[in-house]
Amino acid sequence: MSESYGGQGAEGKARERASRLPEELRALGRSLDAPGAGGSESMVERVLEQILTERLPVPVAHAPGPGERLRAVRRWTRMRWRSLAATLCGLLAVLALTPPVRAAVLDWFDFGGVEVRYDPSAVPSPGAEVPGCGRSVSLAQAERRAGFEPLVPSALGAPDVVTVTAEPRGRTLVSLCWRERGDTIRLDEYPARLDIGFTKSVREQPEWLSLDGDSSELGGAHDTALWFPRPHLLSFWLVDAAGSHYTREQRTAGPTLLWMQGSGVLDAPDVTLRLEGVASKARAVEIAKSLGEPGHEDAGKSSD
Amino acid sequence: MIARVRAGDPEAYAELVRAHTGLAMRAAAALGAGADAEDVVQQAFVKAYCGLGRFKEGSAFKPWFMSIVANETRNTVRTAARQRTLAGREAAFAEAEPLIPEAGDPAVAAVEIERRAALGSALDKLSEEHRLVVTYRYLLEMDESETAQALGWPRGTVKSRLNRALRKLGKLLPDFEPREGGDERE
Numbered sequence: 007m008s009e010s011y012g013g014q015g016a017e018g019k020a021r022e023r024a025s026r027l028p029e030e031l032r033a034l035g036r037s038l039d040a041p042g043a044g045g046s047e048s049m050v051e052r053v054l055e056q057i058l059t060e061r062l063p064v065p066v067a068h069a070p071g072p073g074e075r076l077r078a079v080r081r082w083t084r085m086r087w088r089s090l091a092a093t094l095c096g097l098l099a100v101l102a103l104t105p106p107v108r109a110a111v112l113d114w115f116d117f118g119g120v121e122v123r124y125d126p127s128a129v130p131s132p133g134a135e136v137p138g139c140g141r142s143v144s145l146a147q148a149e150r151r152a153g154f155e156p157l158v159p160s161a162l163g164a165p166d167v168v169t170v171t172a173e174p175r176g177r178t179l180v181s182l183c184w185r186e187r188g189d190t191i192r193l194d195e196y197p198a199r200l201d202i203g204f205t206k207s208v209r210e211q212p213e214w215l216s217l218d219g220d221s222s223e224l225g226g227a228h229d230t231a232l233w234f235p236r237p238h239l240l241s242f243w244l245v246d247a248a249g250s251h252y253t254r255e256q257r258t259a260g261p262t263l264l265w266m267q268g269s270g271v272l273d274a275p276d277v278t279l280r281l282e283g284v285a286s287k288a289r290a291v292e293i294a295k296s297l298g299e300p301g302h303e304d305a306g307k308s309s310d
Numbered sequence: 311m312i313a314r315v316r317a318g319d320p321e322a323y324a325e326l327v328r329a330h331t332g333l334a335m336r337a338a339a340a341l342g343a344g345a346d347a348e349d350v351v352q353q354a355f356v357k358a359y360c361g362l363g364r365f366k367e368g369s370a371f372k373p374w375f376m377s378i379v380a381n382e383t384r385n386t387v388r389t390a391a392r393q394r395t396l397a398g399r400e401a402a403f404a405e406a407e408p409l410i411p412e413a414g415d416p417a418v419a420a421v422e423i424e425r426r427a428a429l430g431s432a433l434d435k436l437s438e439e440h441r442l443v444v445t446y447r448y449l450l451e452m453d454e455s456e457t458a459q460a461l462g463w464p465r466g467t468v469k470s471r472l473n474r475a476l477r478k479l480g481k482l483l484p485d486f487e488p489r490e491g492g493d494e495r496e
Contacts, residue, residue: 027476028448034429035449038339039332046331049348050324053355057323064318065362 120264120278128208130237130258136190136283137257139167139183152178154197157267157277161296162191191283208238213287217265217294231265231294233287238262263290267297312371315362326371327355333372333450334379340449341383341442354382373459376446380460432482440475447472 056062149155151170158165165182173179177196184191212232240259263281279297284290314322334354338347358378365374433441446457447468457472458465 027480030425030429031444031448032451034426035336035340035445035451037426038336038449046328049331049351049355050327052348052352053327053359054320054324056352056356057320057359060356062356062360065316065359065365 120280128239130239132237134237134258134260136192136260138190139169139181139192141169142167143170144168148180152180152196154180154277156180156182157195157279157297158182159193159293159296161293162193165193186283189283191281194280194282195277197277208234208236212264215263215287215291217291231263231291233290234259234262234264235287236261261285261287261290263287263294265294312362312365312367315359323359330355330372330375334375337376337379337445337450338383340445341380342387343383346386350382350386351379354379357382370456370459373452373456376450376452376456376460377462380442428483429479432479435482436475436478439471440478443468443471444475444479 143151145156145158145165145168148168148170156168162184166185167181167183169181169183171179171181173196180195182193182195212234215231215233217231237258237260239256240262241256259282261282261284263279263284265279267277267279279294281290281293284293311322311326315326331351334351335347338350338354343350354375358375361378365371433444436444442461443457446452446460447454452460454465454468458468461468463471
C-alpha cells in the first residue's frame, strides 16, 4: 500500500462498471416509455387525421433524378468523410491542417488539448532549447497532485525531475525530465480533454505515425502519433509571477512527438503526451512504445 | 408494407404508425422533446408519409424514420431555450417510473432515480454526436447497423464513437456502488 496504485481491484471494478453501462442505458431508455399502452392508437388517429385534413397526396415512389443523384453523392461524401480523410492524410500535406479539416482531425484523433495550426508565417527562432523541469517532486506526489499516475517510458528509465504545473480549468500538467549528454529530454503529460493547452504553429506538416506498426488502421485512436520533425512555435499556459493569472507564453520547440495513451479502461483518463528533445524519430517512437511495456504497470498487466 | 402505403392503403400506414409509435416517443423524450414529444412524433409521422416517395424500396423503415424523429425533435428543441429543455430532459429521466418497481424498498427506488438523473445529466454533457450514438444504440435499443443507417455514418464510425462515448460517459459519472462492497478508491 506504499504506492497508491489502483491495482487490480480498481481496474476490475472499472471494467465491471463499463460492462454494466449499456444495460443501465437500456433500462434508462425503457424507463422513458409512457406507462399506459394505447398511446399508439391515438397516435394512429392523429396522424391519419392530419394526412386527411391536409389532403396529403399518396406518396409515389420516384426514380432518382439527377438532383437526387447529386444528393446521394454528397451524402456519400459526408458519410465517408472521416475515412476519406484517413486515406488522404498522407497526401494532404498542406490541406490536412487548414481550419475546417483540422477540427475534424482533432476530433477524430482526439488529441485532447493540443491544437495544430498551419501558419507559414510562424518563424521559429534558431537554436531551440528544451527547457528543464525545475524543482522536482516524487512520482507519488505528482500522482496525488495531478490525479493520474504519470506514465514513465521504460526506454528512458526513472526521470531525473518530475514537476506538476497547474493549468487553467483545473487541469494539471505533469512534466518529466531526463538529462542526457548535457541535453534535456522532456515529456509533458496531462489527461486528454478538448480545451486547448498547447498550440503548435507549424510551417511544415507533421508526419502521421502509427505506434503499433500497422498503418492500415489509422482509425484506432490510441496508436496514432504526430511527429513534428522541425522546430516550430509552441504556445502554452504559464502562471504569472503573482501565482494567479495565466498567460500565454510562446517559445520555439524542437522536434516533438505527440500522441495519446489510452488506458483502454473506462474511467481511467486518456493521457496526451508530448515528447521533446529527442531528435531521432525512430528513438522517439521507441520511447513512446516503451510506455506500454512492463516495468511500471505490471499490476495492470497481470490481470489480462 | 411500404408498397401498400404507396398504393394508397391507409390501413397500411396505420400499421406502420402503430408499430413505431412507442420507440418514436422514447426517442423524442430521450432527445429532449419534453412535453412536445407527442406533437413531435405526430409531425414526424406526417413528414415520413410525405417523404415515403423517396424512401428506398427494400431498406429498413425504422432507422429512416428515427432519423426523421431526431430531426423533428431538434427543430422543436431549437426553438425553445436550450437550458430549459435540458432541465426538462433531466427531469424526465428522474421522474420516469423505475423499471422494476421494487415496491418494498423506497431506498432502492431513490437510488435508482438518483442514478438515472446522473446518467441523464452525464448524457447531456456529451457532444451531440456522442449523445446521438448512445441514444440510438442503447436508449432506443437499435442494433449497430440500424444505428449506422439512422445516423448516416459508416459502421466503423458508429463503433468507434460508441466506444469513445461510453468511456466519456463512464468518466462523467460519479462513482456508484450500490451499497454492497464498502471498498473505496484511494
